Amino acid sequence: MNTxxxxxxxxxxxxxxxxFYAQTYHPIQAGSIDGTDILPHDNAVYRALxxxxxxxxxxxxxxxxxxxxxYCTLFVGHLxxxxxxxxxxxxxxxxxxxxxxxxxxxxxxxxxxxxxxVEFESEREMQRAYEKAHHSVIDDSEIIVDxxxxxxxxxxxxxxLGGGLGGKKESGQLRFGGRERPFRAPLRPIPLDxxxxxxxxxxxxxxxxxxxxxxxxxxxxxxxxxxxxxxxHRKSYERRRSSSRDHIYEETKEGYGSKKRSNxxxxxxRRSSSRxxEYDERDSHKHDRSSTSTSTSIGYDHHHHRSDxxxxxSGDREHRSHKRHRHNE
Numbered sequence: 001m002n003t004x005x006x007x008x009x010x011x012x013x014x015x016x017x018x019x020f021y022a023q024t025y026h027p028i029q030a031g032s033i034d035g036t037d038i039l040p041h042d043n044a045v046y047r048a049l050x051x052x053x054x055x056x057x058x059x060x061x062x063x064x065x066x067x068x069x070x071y072c073t074l075f076v077g078h079l080x081x082x083x084x085x086x087x088x089x090x091x092x093x094x095x096x097x098x099x100x101x102x103x104x105x106x107x108x109x110x111x112x113x114x115x116x117x118v119e120f121e122s123e124r125e126m127q128r129a130y131e132k133a134h135h136s137v138i139d140d141s142e143i144i145v146d147x148x149x150x151x152x153x154x155x156x157x158x159x160x161l162g163g164g165l166g167g168k169k170e171s172g173q174l175r176f177g178g179r180e181r182p183f184r185a186p187l188r189p190i191p192l193d194x195x196x197x198x199x200x201x202x203x204x205x206x207x208x209x210x211x212x213x214x215x216x217x218x219x220x221x222x223x224x225x226x227x228x229x230x231x232x233h234r235k236s237y238e239r240r241r242s243s244s245r246d247h248i249y250e251e252t253k254e255g256y257g258s259k260k261r262s263n264x265x266x267x268x269x270r271r272s273s274s275r276x277x278e279y280d281e282r283d284s285h286k287h288d289r290s291s292t293s294t295s296t297s298i299g300y301d302h303h304h305h306r307s308d309x310x311x312x313x314s315g316d317r318e319h320r321s322h323k324r325h326r327h328n329e
Contacts, residue, residue: 096125
């Protein structure tokens with residue numbers, strides 16, 4: 001019994017630390033922290049509920065999204081007001097080939113509204129950017145990345161009509177169920193009958209996730225034509241990357257070879273000049289030695305000549321004294 005209670009408590013505690021995400025959009029549910037509210041708690045939710053009930057919003061009626069593939073398009077929010085199309089394209093190109101980019105601007109002033117839509121060449125590249133670009137920094141601003149809920153989330157109502165996801169705490173219009181702020185696990189029983197009566201989809205029981213897991217965006221049903229197209233695009237992308245790496249390698253190799261040749265020639269010149277200097281020193285030393293020997297021989301001959309003169313003079317003196325001695329006798 002104690003084991004069952006312990007397992008139940010562990011399940012409840014793990015459930016309380018888990019979150020879940022909305023698959024379809026409903027304004028009252030999006031305005032609830034755990035997705036169990038049955039009444040609108042602010043005027044914006046009430047306005048979004050009216051738009052949803054009357055069908056006043058057409059998610060495919062925006063003429064600016066013509067030609068965009070929603071399965072290859074990302075929503076990028078929290079952009080800096082200084083971020084331009086070129087800056088955003090350069091930042092998003094790290095994850096794949098950007099096919100189309102639309103930075104939403106004010107219709108009158110032309111100022112950036114702080115969000116954009118980026119379309120990639122393939123769904124694979126969009127998935128890569130969806131996983132890695134979230135909470136990255138562009139122009140000192142931490143951005144958020146989400147899939148194109150406007151066209152892929154059933155029942156979507158934009159923020160300008162009271163719906164949307166996210167929001168700021170100061171305005172009191174928080175929205176839940178999205179990637180940035182998912183639903184929390186309910187702390188009280190879910191009134192399923194009331195939700196069904198009001199047409200609110202119930203929270204997905206049994207589909208709780210850790211808040212550290214990345215929710216998967218909707219995927220397009222692939223046909224053989226789509227698979228072939230993606231495979232061709234993947235191969236061409238890999239070829240481009242391979243050729244770019246080869247080009248960088250060749251440039252690096254060429255630069256290293258020229259540097260090596262330059263170092264070799266410099267070393268050769270240094271050794272040649274050193275050898276020439278040694279030869280000059282050796283020749284000068286030899287010349288000094290020869291000059292020294294010459295001067296020594298000259299000095300030796302001079303000294304020998306002087307000695308001979310002394311000997312001849314002493315011999316003359318002895319001869320004169322001998323003659324003088326014989327004359328006296």
